[in-house]
Amino acid sequence: MASVCFYFQVHQPFRLGHYTIFDSHNNYFDDSRNAQICRKVAEKCYLPSNLLFLDLIKKYHGRFKISYSITGVLLEQLQLYAPRVLETFQELADTGCVEFLGETYHHSLSFLYSHEEFIRQIKAHTRTIQKLFGQRPRIFRNTELIYNNNLAELIEKLGTFDGIITEGADHILGYRSPNFVYRPVNSKRLKLLLKNYRLSDDIAFRFSNRSWSQWPLKADKFASWVNAINGCGFVVNLFMDYETFGEHQWESTGIFDFMRHLPHEILKHPDNDFKTPSEAINSYDAVDEIDIPYTISWADIERDISAWRGNPMQENALAELYGFEKKVMKTHDPEIIAHWRKLQTSDHFYYMCTKYFSDGDVHKYFNPYESPYDSYINFMNVLDNLNYRCSQSLSQRNRKASARSCKKAILNQKQNNEYSDLLCVPGMS
Amino acid sequence: MKTFMLGWEFPPFISGGLGTACYGLSKALDQLGVKITFVLPKANPAHHAEHLKMISAKDAVQSNGIKTSMFKDVKFYTIASPLRPYTSPDTYEQQVTNAALLKGKNAAGPSGQHSDFLNNADNYSGDLYTQVNRYAEKVAQIAVTEDFDIIHAHDWMTYPAGIAAAGISCKPLVVQVHATEFDRSGEHINQSIYDIERQGMHFASKVIAVSNFTKNIIVERYGIQPEKVEVVYNGVERDNNYCCTQSSLEKTDKIVLFLGRITMQKGPEYFLAAAKKVLEVIKNVKFIMAGNGDMMNRTIELAARLGIGSKVLFTGFLRGEDVRKAYQMADLYVMPSVSEPFGIAPLEALQSNVPVLISKQSGIAEVLANALKVDFWDIREMADKIVAVLRHPSLQQTLKKNGSSEVVKFRWEDSAAKIKKIYEQLLVSV
Numbered sequence: 001m002a003s004v005c006f007y008f009q010v011h012q013p014f015r016l017g018h019y020t021i022f023d024s025h026n027n028y029f030d031d032s033r034n035a036q037i038c039r040k041v042a043e044k045c046y047l048p049s050n051l052l053f054l055d056l057i058k059k060y061h062g063r064f065k066i067s068y069s070i071t072g073v074l075l076e077q078l079q080l081y082a083p084r085v086l087e088t089f090q091e092l093a094d095t096g097c098v099e100f101l102g103e104t105y106h107h108s109l110s111f112l113y114s115h116e117e118f119i120r121q122i123k124a125h126t127r128t129i130q131k132l133f134g135q136r137p138r139i140f141r142n143t144e145l146i147y148n149n150n151l152a153e154l155i156e157k158l159g160t161f162d163g164i165i166t167e168g169a170d171h172i173l174g175y176r177s178p179n180f181v182y183r184p185v186n187s188k189r190l191k192l193l194l195k196n197y198r199l200s201d202d203i204a205f206r207f208s209n210r211s212w213s214q215w216p217l218k219a220d221k222f223a224s225w226v227n228a229i230n231g232c233g234f235v236v237n238l239f240m241d242y243e244t245f246g247e248h249q250w251e252s253t254g255i256f257d258f259m260r261h262l263p264h265e266i267l268k269h270p271d272n273d274f275k276t277p278s279e280a281i282n283s284y285d286a287v288d289e290i291d292i293p294y295t296i297s298w299a300d301i302e303r304d305i306s307a308w309r310g311n312p313m314q315e316n317a318l319a320e321l322y323g324f325e326k327k328v329m330k331t332h333d334p335e336i337i338a339h340w341r342k343l344q345t346s347d348h349f350y351y352m353c354t355k356y357f358s359d360g361d362v363h364k365y366f367n368p369y370e371s372p373y374d375s376y377i378n379f380m381n382v383l384d385n386l387n388y389r390c391s392q393s394l395s396q397r398n399r400k401a402s403a404r405s406c407k408k409a410i411l412n413q414k415q416n417n418e419y420s421d422l423l424c425v426p427g428m429s
Numbered sequence: 430m431k432t433f434m435l436g437w438e439f440p441p442f443i444s445g446g447l448g449t450a451c452y453g454l455s456k457a458l459d460q461l462g463v464k465i466t467f468v469l470p471k472a473n474p475a476h477h478a479e480h481l482k483m484i485s486a487k488d489a490v491q492s493n494g495i496k497t498s499m500f501k502d503v504k505f506y507t508i509a510s511p512l513r514p515y516t517s518p519d520t521y522e523q524q525v526t527n528a529a530l531l532k533g534k535n536a537a538g539p540s541g542q543h544s545d546f547l548n549n550a551d552n553y554s555g556d557l558y559t560q561v562n563r564y565a566e567k568v569a570q571i572a573v574t575e576d577f578d579i580i581h582a583h584d585w586m587t588y589p590a591g592i593a594a595a596g597i598s599c600k601p602l603v604v605q606v607h608a609t610e611f612d613r614s615g616e617h618i619n620q621s622i623y624d625i626e627r628q629g630m631h632f633a634s635k636v637i638a639v640s641n642f643t644k645n646i647i648v649e650r651y652g653i654q655p656e657k658v659e660v661v662y663n664g665v666e667r668d669n670n671y672c673c674t675q676s677s678l679e680k681t682d683k684i685v686l687f688l689g690r691i692t693m694q695k696g697p698e699y700f701l702a703a704a705k706k707v708l709e710v711i712k713n714v715k716f717i718m719a720g721n722g723d724m725m726n727r728t729i730e731l732a733a734r735l736g737i738g739s740k741v742l743f744t745g746f747l748r749g750e751d752v753r754k755a756y757q758m759a760d761l762y763v764m765p766s767v768s769e770p771f772g773i774a775p776l777e778a779l780q781s782n783v784p785v786l787i788s789k790q791s792g793i794a795e796v797l798a799n800a801l802k803v804d805f806w807d808i809r810e811m812a813d814k815i816v817a818v819l820r821h822p823s824l825q826q827t828l829k830k831n832g833s834s835e836v837v838k839f840r841w842e843d844s845a846a847k848i849k850k851i852y853e854q855l856l857v858s859v
Contacts, residue, residue: 020809020810020813021710021812021813021816021817022706022709022710022809022812022813311823311827311831312822312823312824312826312827313821313823313824313827315823316821316822316823316824317823354799354827354831357798357799357831370802371798371801371802373799373801373824373827373828374801376817376821376823376824376827377801377813377814377817377821377824380817380820380821380824381813381817
């Protein structure tokens with residue numbers, strides 16, 4: 001039995017506009033550029049892919065299944081710039097063959113810096129998914145599949161998830177295969193699904209590479225590789241960015257045709273099927289424990305977090321950003337808090353990565369900056385202004401507070417429920 | 430393979446990158462087994478009576494801090510001439526006037542002080558172009574007696590000499606463009622110099638540009654076929670002394686360094702305008718302008734006019750140990766050049782562990798990844814980046830670390846290897 005389990009990551013950040021130390025406005029985000037990119041990706045990838053998968057689900061009468069993890073920041077942008085895409089995601093949800101995973105609303109690295117914020121963002125995301133798609137996420141995927149034992153522990157404590165998705169990195173699996181269900185070390189309830197990065201990358205990265213020995217990749221050939229797993233594994237986890245379809249691999253490479261024919265080729269083999277992540281972990285027992293004391297991710301060849309925390313600029317930007325948490329929260333200013341959260345999206349730190357930069361191999365995908373240094377400077381200028389706004393807001397609050405003499409009690413009454421006014425995608429409340 | 434190289438005096442005797450490039454290239458070509466006859470103009474030949482002198486490598490590099498053992502097969506000729514790198518018709522006139530003054534003084538002096546070539550106004554008869562042609566004649570004399578396969582001339586003052594040598598020997602000429610008249614003078618070019626450059630480039634069998642930035646100028650402004658122009662980037666000398674200890678100096682002020690000729694080409698006024706803006710945000714910062722040039726006085730006045738006179742320090746021309754000290758103190762090196770064909774100085778700064786901010790109007794910006802880059806005219810952006818480096822140690826640190834490891838990739842060996850290949854291709858096609 002080989003179950004093919006597709007999970008697609010759907011995300012676009014709110015990119016920052018150019019911001020110098022001499023600026024003092026608070027329109028940090030480049031709305032026109034973000035709108036333009038969102039519409040472009042919607043047209044080339046999201047919409048055609050969603051329509052294709054809707055077709056396939058209908059055609060195979062519930063035998064073709066997929067899953068998505070869609071970030072809150074993308075959902076907001078779809079609402080604003082490409083509502084048709086959101087509708088088709090909702091249609092997909094209605095088929096019953098599509099599972100929606102949970103993650104941090106802001107596609108953030110908060111797990112590494114602030115567990116309180118991390119959990120707030122997961123809850124915010126869960127509420128949004130429930131509201132939009134009518135299902136409560138049961139499987140968790142952390143930003144960029146960042147994972148370690150500690151994450152599993154936290155997620156288990158939350159009690160709302162049954163499993164976690166992460167990278168099937170060689171250095172953690174050793175001789176073991178990613179094609180089984182595993183269990184985090186010391187965990188009682190949770191199960192782990194590990195990315196089969198070879199087969200995933202054959203689609204996501206190598207598909208159009210003409211110097212690859214397997215080019216051109218056709219659905220029947222790919223299905224034969226999946227068939228080969230029969231007998232030495234239960235589940236083939238194909239995890240990739242949704243932009244693989246039509247963006248990373250252009251339509252002209254034949255990527256949509258490949259996907260159109262894949263279900264037929266996979267289902268030709270009587271022992272094969274498609275499963276959502278929840279179905280996969282419910283169908284198969286965990287075969288072993290996985291112990292990951294060091295943090296892993298699905299990025300670059302290192303499969304670690306050096307893409308976001310690999311140099312002093314990134315460390316500094318992240319430390320300062322999360323260092324503001326208390327101050328930001330104290331303002332109770334929804335706009336300040338929202339801006340602070342949008343700055344947490346991991347892409348901002350990815351743009352600052354200097355690995356491979358001298359070789360000209362920048363993290364290029366819709367990167368608005370000419371260099372990692374420019375991105376750091378821009379980010380820090382924005383952060384500087386945000387800090388200033390916090391200070392202003394707090395001293396205003398203090399002034400108001402002392403104006404009324406018995407104000408302390410009122411301040412104390414305010415609960416840490418700042419998220420409530422934020423979560424709603426505009427127009428959703 | 431033998432090359433007849435028309436170059437310039439080695440560092441530290443000259444200012445700027447031309448002599449540095451001649452030295453780095455010759456040394457590396459020599460290592461690759463290319464025999465070199467190196468001809469250069471020299472203001473103070475050992476015996477000023479002789480206008481032409483063949484000297485040993487030892488004499489050529491004596492007292493320059495350069496080890497003679499570095500050269501295996503290089504023969505040097507010096508030709509008495511007032512030509513110097515970066516001489517312009519104006520500065521040449523100045524030179525003549527100074528020489529005349531000196532001569533008058535010396536004649537009046539009782540001791541009849543030793544007057545060398547430079548101080549002898551007779552040697553200045555005629556204008557700069559006369560000198561360029563006179564130099565060409567003398568080079569031609571050497572060319573008759575020397576045996577070589579190829580001629581390689583560096584920048585416009587040696588092009589007529591290169592053409593003359595090619596005429597006599599019937600060997601191919603390669604001209605290497607380290608700077609064009611458009612770099613030096615913007616749109617107000619000197620037509621005579623432009624004509625000489627153009628003639629040299631057209632006559633040459635191959636033109637070497639130090640960057641694509643310069644190649645574009647050569648193609649667009651001088652009408653040279655792009656296929657005839659090869660880009661060969663400069664390298665940088667490994668200088669162990671440079672990448673030495675961080676200064677233990679206790680500074681109260683941050684220091685931003687401009688190090689280069691203070692001329693229109695180098696953009697000193699943009700540096701000052703950015704300094705003014707930086708000072709709006711950060712108070713404890715000093716701007717050091719190290720260098721000399723025809724815009725020196727105007728630049729000092731401008732600093733005063735902007736009201737930042739006390740924040741800008743002018744050191745004059747620095748060399749050797751002083752350059753090192755300047756780098757040691759600096760938090761950031763800025764090269765705001767209006768038009769910079771290559772730009773070796775930022776590489777030297779990085780070797781000294783100083784992060785760099787360079788103008789996009791430079792050759793080096795094409796190839797150096799780990800640097801901050803701005804358009805020279807974009808003062809706000811320049812100031813923004815200066816402020817960021819001064820405020821964020823992590824930015825400074827990352828730029829330093831990645832920059833200094835990137836600099837290692839700029840090797841004269843690679844430049845020389847590329848030039849040797851160009852020679853070989855030319856000789857095959859002859």
